[in-house]
Amino acid sequence: MNIDQLLSANAKSMRRSAIRDLLSVATRPEIISFGGGFPSPETFPIEELKTIMMDIMNEKGAAALQYGSTEGDVSLRQEISKLYKEDGMDVPIKNILITTASQQAIDLLARIFIDPGDVIVCGLPSYLGALQAFWSYQCKPYGLRNNDRLDEAINALIAAGKKPKFIYSIPDFQNPSGETMSVEERKYVVGVAKKYDLLIIEDSPYKMIRFEGESLPTMYSMCPERVVLLGTFSKTFVPGFRLGWVAAADNIIERLIVAKQSSDLCTPIFNQMVAARYLQSGSFQKNIVKIKDLYRRKKNVMIKAFEDYMPEGVTWTNPAGGLFLFLRLPEQYDTRELFNIAIKENVAFVIGEAFHCDDSGKNTMRLNFSYADDDKIVEGVKRLANAIKLLYKEHSK
């Protein structure tokens, strides 16, 4: 049966993940992959989780295995509220909705706000998974470079009859660029949103994974009625439990609950109860310290390897947190071409183009430093440096 004529316009506007497609060729065990956004398995509190799982099963029994509420487990929402309190924010649990990880939060937000053809503003580059969700609702993301003036851009969009629905931003250790917005930049973006009556989606998966310097205030804290703040336990606890959340104003949470209900009814209650207990134990905070130390070291290992092995013309970011480094080749090179050479050299990464909604950034790439062991990081960078040299050679012919 040919299903093409039955497909919705949404289905036709969906794009397969470039990560998925590219990395599907990179599954050979000899390949060192800097591709995914996997946290280090070293950071998973396996022994502690075993104890907590047994405690939850013994104490909660059937309640941990039954349907849960769409809003999410109250004890987990309380712990998230406490985390915010420690970060200087007052977010009551009624303003917190648990989602099946933050990808679902992005999807639900796109779903309740995006009509076909609607424009949103995001970074150039920006998080691929968010772009995918936006595209799947026939959204037209408008990408803004850091040096572009947001207010001018929005003004121009409005003049062209394309007023954006929201600004999508990852202010801390942006994926993939690693960049962090200053307090002034945050205030400026909030000011622009107020001026033009726009929403801001503040995606914040890495804020707690800061290697140095002080934690900066969220845009949510500056304007809670206009900013939707997304969080996740995928990088600070375990991704395999699929736990994220949204903090937002009542009227937005209410709409998201209705949307979530028809999406998956509720997030697994057992997983939520285990996470809540882990947070209650205080181990979450201790583990964050461990994660920061580990990832700071891994980042330094990768940067040192870049300095040691990368040929001339390659530049990279040095973010103060997060999981990624962003590399840039001289303008004339395409990392898609590099990818094919790199795979032969047994190393993988994600092409930067995938993070650019306007298909620019062809000379860029994203490398993850959280997953691979230190020696693999060094070996992988050596291979990548070699692949880049081969690319240069190819072009100098």
Next chain:
Amino acid sequence: MNIDQLLSANAKSMRRSAIRDLLSVATRPEIISFGGGFPSPETFPIEELKTIMMDIMNEKGAAALQYGSTEGDVSLRQEISKLYKEDGMDVPIKNILITTASQQAIDLLARIFIDPGDVIVCGLPSYLGALQAFWSYQCKPYGLRNNDRLDEAINALIAAGKKPKFIYSIPDFQNPSGETMSVEERKYVVGVAKKYDLLIIEDSPYKMIRFEGESLPTMYSMCPERVVLLGTFSKTFVPGFRLGWVAAADNIIERLIVAKQSSDLCTPIFNQMVAARYLQSGSFQKNIVKIKDLYRRKKNVMIKAFEDYMPEGVTWTNPAGGLFLFLRLPEQYDTRELFNIAIKENVAFVIGEAFHCDDSGKNTMRLNFSYADDDKIVEGVKRLANAIKLLYKEHSK
């Protein structure tokens, strides 16, 4: 901030769950609720799960807590393929996609097939959660009573320029009517789908929970390229793990994978591994026998209580499986009015109107018999019978 002017047409077409709204008033502990579709906590294999969880954590370790593939855990898909084999079907794992329970499967299918204004054909009544998902994409469900001829209805829809995208059907112990389609009816529906080149979504959450008689062949087995078969572990294992699946042709699975990717990336891998191990142990099959015995008994307890207490004019179904009984009052009564009386009598149910996409069925209601203890079933039916008598009295004034 007023968000109403920012909402998508999809958001505006979403309907809050009637179950949710009605039952939110029914949370007092003294209320006996026949409202939800909760399985009995007695059927949850708590002790066995504790052992399996520890085994998975010890054997799989970090792999059970990391990101998983969008398609789902291979071992779980193998076990589902085996279940189908035992039921006489050959479904390779490449044609099985794990979903975050079957609500997500319905949502993803609506997402890839429904454009605003599209028509689908479903039952009158039909599963409320499916209707909600369809509505959320601005779909117009066309409800068909059992005695309506499907081919005539589709012919008329096509003549009116409203060719349906698919037929949504729950052939075994339909929710809420409890009705089961005969083999001839299944063949007929498949024949109609072939004739008019339509898809069928065969939602099958209760097929294994059959109290008597022989299991009937799925429509999927009759025409696997045209039928999408949905399954769930929510009723036969535990709902709190949020595990369901889709069996479908390659071209449909492929589209669903892309849609799932932007919805939630993947279903929790730990939960999948635990379920797979439970199925491998053989305990799943033994537990199904226990579930069937328990629910058969509970159904009989409820029907006996109806016979003992219900006033004249009330009729009910006696399904050969599933979790629900469907009640009918004389035409002139509205179960929404009854609901308010029943809540005062400390008993709750779901109004039948919620399952009717044309807002008919006002004199009907759905009662769940799987969740409450036997003595609560009897007491709840007494209270409900009393509420109905009060309703009758009110109207005879």
